[in-house]
Amino acid sequence: DGGITQSPKYLFRKEGQNVTLSCEQNLNHDAMYWYRQDPGQGLRLIYYSQIVNDFQKGDIAEGYSVSREKKESFPLTVTSAQKNPTAFYLCASRPPGDRVIEAFFGQGTRLTVV
């Protein structure tokens, strides 16, 4: 089955630690995205990548880093510089072509600072 897989589903981080969230897709999509969702809020864009080895900052990139070494993978690292990392993180991908608009989402990773 094609889709987007995020892992782990739940993640706990100690103060001062870096953690990496995994996002893999087998949909052959060029564009991939990371969003952050806080309770009662919409989705805010952290980083996005339109092509391998290229990525751009979104609206709230501070304290986060990404890489795009393979088309299928777009991991997100939450660094110790992110002061309030507890949130629900969503990865998405989008098919090629500027007239195709739908983004497909993974099931999310809930990150909690302990």
Add this chain to the structure above:
Amino acid sequence: GESVGLHLPTLSVQEGDNSIINCAYSNSASDYFIWYKQESGKGPQFIIDIRSNMDKRQGQRVTVLLNKTVKHLSLQIAATQPGDSAVYFCAGPNSGAGSYQLTFGKGTKLSVIP
């Protein structure tokens, strides 16, 4: 860029009644909008989209209406069922990002009363 927002953060409806979820947008040049459904602890799922050259689009039990004059769209769910309980987001293109980014509203939580 685009700004989208839902009118009400919560909506409660009786099972079997119709639900109407509203959304306003700011960019009159937006050429499409998407409605997503997000169940608790899961990623958003595509429901329906509408292009700006349309006023209405129907799917299975759902209808989206677009009023470009007042920059407003709505999602209507017919014969609401308990499985419709979720958070619903409208999303529109962030024209300023240059890569077909989506800007999401904060969401309306729909609760269905049995």
